[in-house]
Amino acid sequence: GLCFANNKGEFEGVRVNRVEGNRIFPASRIEITPHTVLYRNFDFEFDKRLSRPSADRRIDVEITLYAVPGGYALYMKDECGNHTTIREDVPHETARTPQQETQKKQLGKLGTTAYSALKIDIDLPDNFFIPASVLSKLRQKAVESLDRVRRITYRTEKRQEEDKTVCYPQTELSYLGNVSNRLAEQFYREHGVTRIDPAFEIKPSRGVPLMFTRHCIRYMLGICKKTPAGSKFPDPLTLLYKGQKLQLHFDCTACEMTLQRME
Structure with a gap:
């Protein structure tokens, strides 16, 4: 589109x-x-x-349905340890047929929520009949409550404080350090760098490579220096780009090509 x-x-x-x-x-x-x-x-x-x-990514939850005086309660716990309990007052009524599988099926209908039922326990002292509307209400309220609990208990990872006692591996930085603002310069000086050259775009340096690349024009043209054909084309090579002449140097040991502006 x-x-x-x-x-x-x-x-x-x-x-x-x-x-x-x-x-x-x-x-x-x-x-x-x-x-x-x-x-x-x-x-x-x-x-x-x-x-x-x-x-599809879901959060596993464990669900337990149990009886309380004058009604039923639903306990829901997620894989991170967050949990909630919801109560619904409704008269206890003994069923004529087994209800556990139907109750598990109803409580496991988590649909488009972020949760997936890993385990459902029906912890009732008798074979009670609970209307589907009551089970659905318990489930929906438990999901909403668990969402609130997860938002409250969630803690974002905070950035660790900088250890200014750690020294940078180098004490001098050339233009390749790409230091282009005062904050970058301050950072390096705090970590032991004593000489810092500005980035190339801040202060262009003469006679230095503009680019380091693994892409090798010699290899692409079939004249790699490691092959007999490569000896016919000695270094450096020149690349003409939009009227600008660039000198190409090849370091076969490091398998690297550099571009340098010709003065």
Whole structure:
């Protein structure tokens, strides 16, 4: 799915059938002017993955139903140890047929909640008949109460305080340290760095590499220095990019290529 602002300033969207290279084939005809900014607002594959059972995450809970004077109580405990108890007043009534399996099934209907019933115990002194509406009410109230308990007891992890006694492994930093503001400089000085060069974008250095990369143009062209064909092309090589000449150096031991601006 793509969306964009049309000529009237209205937000408009369209589904995409397929993409081939840099060509997009929309599902319906659209009026769009060149250079319009497109925004992606629907990812079919991502949405499909989220709809699979593997994307479903639930919190296991243990549920116990027991009798209290004048009614019933439902105890619910999650896997983190949070728990709650809900009571509902209703007369005790003996059933004519076994009720435990029906009661477990009713209490286990946690639907779209964040919980999944790991264990359900029916701890009643007799085979009581409890209306489905009462069991449903107990379950819903227990879920709401447990949600509140979890919010109250949840504690976010706090960032540990910085240990300023720890020394940085180096006492000097070149432009490669990328120190571009006073807070970064303050941090390094507090940890024992005595000489700090500013980042390249703050103070350009002459005759230094602009980029370090594992991508090797020699290897891509089939002229790796470790092969016979590579000996025909001695270092350094020159790359022309938008009128700018860049010198390429190759460190085969580290399997690394560096780009340096030619003065």
